[in-house]
Amino acid sequence: MNKYKIVSLVLSLALLAALVRLVYSTEVRPAPASEADVVLRNIHSRKSVRSYTDRAVSRTQLDTLVRAAMAAPSGRDMRPWRFVIVDERAVMDSLSARLPKAKMLADAPAAVVVCGDLGVVDQEGKPSVNWVMDCSAATENLLLAAEAMGLGAVWTGVYPYEDRMAAVSAALGLPEHVVPLCVVPVGYPEGDPRPKSKYKAENVHYNGW
């Protein structure tokens, strides 16, 4: 064999090896999870996060959360939800001081307060009878969005506890017709919080009780 043949052969083999390796690496890459898998995994991964790092959460991120919340279903399409985004230290501390069950607000960089506006009325002048449901569905959207974005959050209950409702209204200067449902601290999770498995087969009945 002369020099040319040897060089050509080596070059061919090298290219062939590269090709085989590339095809192989492409094929063994696991198939991307289906969108349904991603969504279901997110639902099952959501957990209550009560400790946060110092890392800030941006207005853009908080805006993404409330946009997700407003995509919830709403009874008779009345959309009585309102949101107070809190990201000033003084307001966070004021909320924390007034809410013994939500002390973690003192360590969180931000929070979203989900409220129902009883000033939203139907054609008969009556407020929504569904505002708790609408705002709860909105809160769940918010929590799922936070989980997906790598944020940690937790639903801390305000309604129907009169003392907590008064405390939040005072801290935020809510008008009388606006009722706070819950306060959701938001931050980057500290530690490694894990979701609970809450499935229970006995909770499911078929075609009647």
Next chain:
Amino acid sequence: MNKYKIVSLVLSLALLAALVRLVYSTEVRPAPASEADVVLRNIHSRKSVRSYTDRAVSRTQLDTLVRAAMAAPSGRDMRPWRFVIVDERAVMDSLSARLPKAKMLADAPAAVVVCGDLGVVDQEGKPSVNWVMDCSAATENLLLAAEAMGLGAVWTGVYPYEDRMAAVSAALGLPEHVVPLCVVPVGYPEGDPRPKSKYKAENVHYNGW
């Protein structure tokens, strides 16, 4: 150039071309959507689906829906949710006949009835004050899971309407301590239902009202 050199050269060029093409096709493939993108898109894509094709929904699919529902947060971890899966035609028709606002049940292959169990009590013997919120968050999980799975569903309100609650309790033989919150018909969407955009900047306040 002799025969060997020509063959080697052609072979090398062919391999090089194949390699370049493969690398190129790999690189121009759009990056898969991030998990956050998929989850947010699912939240914003969820819509009320009120018309369904004849295609059946399996027990496995319905089971996936109630599993997602049970991953919701629950006040004081009481988990008062209960689910009645309905996939028998007679029971679907019975519900439809009794619920004038949920006539679409007659056309749906299945439904999930989300209920709160007031028999679940705390250490003081009191039922959850959060059952409406817990069951609403669970319902939202169920609706989002359905959307992700290519199914269509809609929250039809039962609680707090006494007549509807009585109708569902009668149709399903619910015990007195079990309160139906909503009935969610489930099927494959007929037509091309679209989500509403419900975002409203005025619904968002910052650090106070």
